[in-house]
Amino acid sequence: MNSADKISAKALVMIVEDEIKLAELLKDYLQQSGYPTLWVGRGDQVIESLRANPVALVLLDLMLPGKDGIDICREIRQFSNVPIIMTTARIEEIDRLIGLELGADDYICKPYSPREVVARVKAVLRRQQSGEIATEQQRLVLDGETYRASLDGVSLNLTRVEFRLLMTLAARPGKVFARDTLMNGLYDDYRVVSDRTVDTHVKNVRQKAAVISGEDLIRSVYGVGYSLEIPG
Ligand code: CA
Secondary structure (H helix, E strand, O other): OOOOOOOOOOOEEEEEOOOHHHHHHHHHHHHHOOOOEEEEOOHHHHHHHHHHOOEEEEEEEOOOOOOOHHHHHHHHHOOOOOOEEEEEOOHHHHHHHHHOOOOOOEEEEOOOOHHHHHHHHHHHHHHHHOOOEEOOOOOEEEEOOOOEEEEOOEEOOOOHHHHHHHHHHHHOOOOOEEHHHHHHOOOOOOOOOOHHHHHHHHHHHHHHHHHHHOOOOEEEEOOOEEEEOOOO
């Protein structure tokens, strides 16, 4: 198994794991379930590989040679919202990891059954890909398949880029997203966009939402970015 293994745009799962046997086992189970995989055995090779491949989800081990999972998770979140499932050999580590607010989507404790890992991978991808992100109050509903968004049952008529922006914010209401993070989620290609581009799209989304509810749903945090705030 090497990093040139099966590269595909269809839900490619990156396995970051330094125990080769475990990586092999995960690879077998994931591939049997239809997920192509990409294996990375060193912590300091993750970012480069992630930037070079269309990865749909990262299974990230905590203890790795080169760089640990905590630092890797933080670095990934600076430029990507790719789902991350962290794995650790110590159950007491999980509370600490959650407390660090690394932005991981799920945590699995070792030893795990490969079946459980596959189930979690499916669940996280389903959550992300079905795109049905409804906020707690269900006031805002986003459908990632049709790019339709509605607020209080009224269509928001967003452009594709505006939809993506709102989708990113709605993934974690209340969390402040840096402009850089938002910028990276706007387009499929790697075009360079400026801070102002993000500001412009935010302004448009705000106006469209305000027409419906009269509220300002997006909070600006000076010098940092934006968060979604939906009153109940
Ligand atoms: Ca390890």
